[in-house]
Amino acid sequence: MKFAQRLQPLRRNVFADMDAAKARAKAAGKEVIDLSLGSSDLPAADHVLEAIKASLDDPNTHGYALFHSTQPFRQAVARWFERKYGVRIDPETEVLTLIGCQEGTAHLPLALMDPGEIALLQDPSYPSHSGGIHLAGGEIYWLPTLAENNFLPVFADIPAEVREKAQMMVLSYPHNPTTALAPLSFFEEAVQFCQENAIALVHDFPYGDMVFSGSPPAPSVLQADRNKDISIEFFTFSKSYNMGGFRIAFAVGNADLILALRQVKSVIDFNQYRGILKGAIAALEGDQSSIQKTVDTFEHRRDILVKALRNIGWDVPTPNATLYLWSKIPEAWQGNSMDFCTQLVEATGVALAPGSGFGKSGEGYVRIALVRDAAKLEEAAQKIGNFLK
Known part of the structure; x- marks a missing residue:
């Protein structure tokens, strides 16, 4: 074959x-x-598991979960995001349910890139970031993410001919694998760079809560792009809420980017079992200890x-x-x-x-x-x- x-x-x-x-x-x-x-x-926390267990006996949760059936979850995400990061989110146009962050990072290039166009990716980076680019037929320009620069890429080093062909840049802080943190000022620089070059800024944010004592909280990219002009961010329940096997995550950000990703998602899959969505709502709105x-x-x-x-x-x-x-x-x-x-x-x-x-x-x-x-x-x-x- x-x-x-x-x-x-x-x-x-x-x-x-x-x-x-x-x-x-x-x-x-x-x-x-x-x-x-x-x-x-x-x-996972007991109140999360109890919400999922309670859903099992409800036949209304047993069917397909299309976009509109995820509305309660998307509304919970919007409330949570504003509480945590001080940024208002429209649950109808600026939130999308995902089956793990990896779904988002792998599928978004299909919406943004034509063959031969460039994505800017960190080196080193999480492997799924490059996998989606390859499937879209895109090319990768690697951004050295090195110890001598505090594991932060240097945007000024990106050649002009690369900027002209670049469609998206993927960042991820706290960073896997280097464990580095990025300050809000770095994200402000990234937003400005992407705005000047008409590049979508993608932030993979699974470790947002996993910051140890003595360090400042990890910022959201949307705190640097409050109008959501150019940015989309992915958050998972796998780390903060220990729900990796439940495969529940979401994207927030620019409405056009959310819609484009939703269009790709609509021809590939539906959403999770609604009992898992109920558990995720309980995670966001219940005891955070x-x-x-x-x-x-x-x-x-x-x-x-x-x-x-x-x-x-x-x-x-x-x-x-x-x-x-x-x-x-x-x-x-x-x-x-x-x-x-x-x-x-x-x-x-x-x-x-x-x-x-x-x-x-x-x-x-x-x-x-x-x-x-x-x-x-x-x-x-x-x-x-x-x-x-």
Whole structure:
């Protein structure tokens, strides 16, 4: 059979390679401590689960959920957004329900880009950001997101000929994988750049609440673009509310961008089960204390693992946000990040994410997810220490 050329850039996936390495470790009888994926191991709040459970016996929730049936959820999003960020949102034209942020970042390029046009993406960045561009037939101009610039891209370095062909720019702060935070002034600069060059500004915002003590809250891009002239933002319930498996998220922002994404979505899928939407409404409008408990848990785990890794001689940085560590591979190790991670998991059962999976600038780094309890993280550090010896 013949397959479309657009699949070619998607065929190599380091996370699939890591999955195979984890399988080999399990087959060899090793317990896998999987710190390679950012899937929270914490539970959703009780009042969220109760709202979903209560929906199961209601046959009105059992049918297809089209756009208009999501109105209560969209209204809850608008109220929540104004409370949290001080920006008014029209629930009818400026909110769209999504099946995870990844749906938004993967489908929006189909609405914005014709083949050969350019998207500006961070390097390193979350892999789905580039996947959607490839499916749309677009080209990518990588924005180096490097430690020497506090992991912030430098817009002045983008050539004029690239700006002319660019249709969209994707940013994401707090940043996965580097854990960096961006101040509001950076978003104001990004908004101005995109306005001057007629570029849609896309902000992937899954870690908005995952900021640790001592750091200022993470700003929304719409606080820099209050008129929503050029911006769209994606928010998920996976991190703040520990609802990753429920696949519930939303987009907010410019009405034209929301409508374009809605048009793509309408020919691909419907929406989630309405019971999940009820649970998401409960999450937004109910007791918010579970968010701080989640953040405190990951901050405690961060402190435990940073200390444990430094005790074995791996001087990892202390992140201020997200649920990851981002560090150069140990100096004693000779090789690339993929070799380090595959050999580590096969030898010890400890799985980390190779930095090369996030882009060229990620080579030489690894990302470590804080998704196991403190005891398991200390055990993982000890195993890494034995491996390095």
